Amino acid sequence: MARSKDVTTGTQIVHAPLTFSPTPFHAPSYRHAIRITPALNTLVNRIANDHAYLRHTLAQTAQADPFTARLLAMLDHVPPVNRGVQLSIVRYDYFMHASAHDAYELRMVEMNCIAASYICLGTKMSAMHRFMATHPATRLHLQLDKLPANDAMHAIPKGLAAAHHAFVRTQLAGQSNNVVLVMIVQAGDTNSYDQDLLRNTLWEKHQLNMIRLSLSDIHAYASLQSDSTLLLDVPNYPQPLIASVVYFRAAYTPHDYPTDHHWQARTLIEKSNTVKCPSVAMQLVGTKRIQQVLDEPGRLERFLPTEDAHQVRATFARQYAFTSDETSETLVKKAIANPQDYVLKPQREGGGNNLYSQQLKNALSTMSPQQRSAFVLMDRIRPPQFTNVIIRDGVAKLDEVVSELGVFGVYVSVDGREQDNYDAGILLRSKPAATDDGGVSAGVALLDSPLLFD
Numbered sequence: 327m328a329r330s331k332d333v334t335t336g337t338q339i340v341h342a343p344l345t346f347s348p349t350p351f352h353a354p355s356y357r358h359a360i361r362i363t364p365a366l367n368t369l370v371n372r373i374a375n376d377h378a379y380l381r382h383t384l385a386q387t388a389q390a391d392p393f394t395a396r397l398l399a400m401l402d403h404v405p406p407v408n409r410g411v412q413l414s415i416v417r418y419d420y421f422m423h424a425s426a427h428d429a430y431e432l433r434m435v436e437m438n439c440i441a442a443s444y445i446c447l448g449t450k451m452s453a454m455h456r457f458m459a460t461h462p463a464t465r466l467h468l469q470l471d472k473l474p475a476n477d478a479m480h481a482i483p484k485g486l487a488a489a490h491h492a493f494v495r496t497q498l499a500g501q502s503n504n505v506v507l508v509m510i511v512q513a514g515d516t517n518s519y520d521q522d523l524l525r526n527t528l529w530e531k532h533q534l535n536m537i538r539l540s541l542s543d544i545h546a547y548a549s550l551q552s553d554s555t556l557l558l559d560v561p562n563y564p565q566p567l568i569a570s571v572v573y574f575r576a577a578y579t580p581h582d583y584p585t586d587h588h589w590q591a592r593t594l595i596e597k598s599n600t601v602k603c604p605s606v607a608m609q610l611v612g613t614k615r616i617q618q619v620l621d622e623p624g625r626l627e628r629f630l631p632t633e634d635a636h637q638v639r640a641t642f643a644r645q646y647a648f649t650s651d652e653t654s655e656t657l658v659k660k661a662i663a664n665p666q667d668y669v670l671k672p673q674r675e676g677g678g679n680n681l682y683s684q685q686l687k688n689a690l691s692t693m694s695p696q697q698r699s700a701f702v703l704m705d706r707i708r709p710p711q712f713t714n715v716i717i718r719d720g721v722a723k724l725d726e727v728v729s730e731l732g733v734f735g736v737y738v739s740v741d742g743r744e745q746d747n748y749d750a751g752i753l754l755r756s757k758p759a760a761t762d763d764g765g766v767s768a769g770v771a772l773l774d775s776p777l778l779f780d
């Protein structure tokens with residue numbers, strides 16, 4: 327379920343767009359994606375704790391992109407690295423890619439280091455497809471062992487609970503009264519059902535209260551104590567609350583910071599000892615520029631053992647930056663001549679921001695070198711197409727779809743020591759093959775689950 331964006335007639339509920347049956351996904355590629363998740367979690371956390379690397383790598387991008395610049399500037403105010411409890415919940419997204427010898431390979435689209443959504447609806451979707459797989463009425467007659475189990479809805483609250491308990495143990499000497507987790511949300515978010523299922527699971531399975539607040543609420547109710555705890559004086563709660571974990575499902579786009587108050591609220595959270603999921607450093611790891619740089623030779627090896635780096639690199643599509651003038655001009659010429667072979671990505675999240683084909687050509691033809699350095703260029707991945715029935719607003723339609731596999735990863739560390747590091751379920755999103763960009767909330771992609779084939 328999701329709330330309808332059409333609010334003219336009051337609150338309306340619509341089902342999230344979905345596919346009728348699971349879409350085929352290459353089993354060895356699926357297993358590869360699951361296998362490398364702990365290495366990716368390690369990678370993301372090591373980069374997030376290397377502020378000099380983040381500053382250096384993002385310097386030029388920040389000059390061209392004020393949003394990245396503002397996030398980067400916040401690093402000056404955060405507590406020392408590898409101190410306290412850290413939690414990351416990341417979703418690594420992949421396409422299948424047809425290789426030259428007619429086999430499929432995994433290709434990473436991006437790493438989502440902030441506000442990766444559809445944790446619970448993805449789990450519900452897998453469960454629904456498993457139910458339908460063998461039910462005579464659906465006539466699907468699918469083998470259940472081809473539909474992988476998906477328990478993101480429990481695996482992720484488990485990580486949130488682990489971080490909460492580590493915080494209470496190490497920062498509050500075990501005192502857990504009036505300690506809550508906080509979910510930062512956008513006002514008018516249409517995806518509150520996915521979020522509420524997560525909060526409800528946290529309560530049901532762990533008896534932990536997670537409250538929803540916006541950045542405006544933080545500005546109004548939060549203060550920093552001398553011991554660095556984030557105290558919340560929220561209406562309707564008799565006592566002030568201490569935030570153990572602040573989990574962001576917002577704050578990833580400039581639209582989430584319409585005033586200085588919103589930036590002040592974010593900075594207050596960053597300064598505190600609350601567990602930020604993600605910290606601003608971790609959010610910066612998710613920038614397209616950092617992901618592009620990792621594709622350069624030797625970069626992964628700085629953070630990962632050779633074999634892990636090799637397994638991760640095997641999933642990369644080539645990415646390029648418009649940094650030096652010389653290589654930049656050659657790159658622009660190549661992309662303008664073959665715009666269908668590339669995707670142009672700004673430092674944004676949430677879908678609908680990338681440029682393709684003619685738009686990419688127009689943009690690259692008119693941008694100044696300075697403007698270009700806010701973007702990265704990526705080889706376009708061509709995933710295979712499958713036929714499925716797509717259902718949107720209750721209307722079913724046969725279509726060709728391409729599928730993007732998301733694998734969730736959870737990582738918890740205490741004072742720089744790894745405590746938990748695991749793959750935490752999946753999300754398959756499919757979209758009509760004729761569309762360029764994805765995103766369920768952006769109104770393009772549909773919830774799906776994989777039917778593994780060898």
Ligand code: ADP
Nearest residue numbers: 436669674675676677678704705706707763764
């Ligand atoms: P965002 O942070 O906006 O989600 P993504 O990198 O995930 O940015 O891009 C959004 C969508 O664009 C993806 O879900 C995918 O459908 C499409 N896309 C991104 N990169 C590529 C690529 N290299 N080849 C083909 N499609 C891509």
Ligand code: MG
Nearest residue numbers: 419436676677
């Ligand atoms: Mg994406």
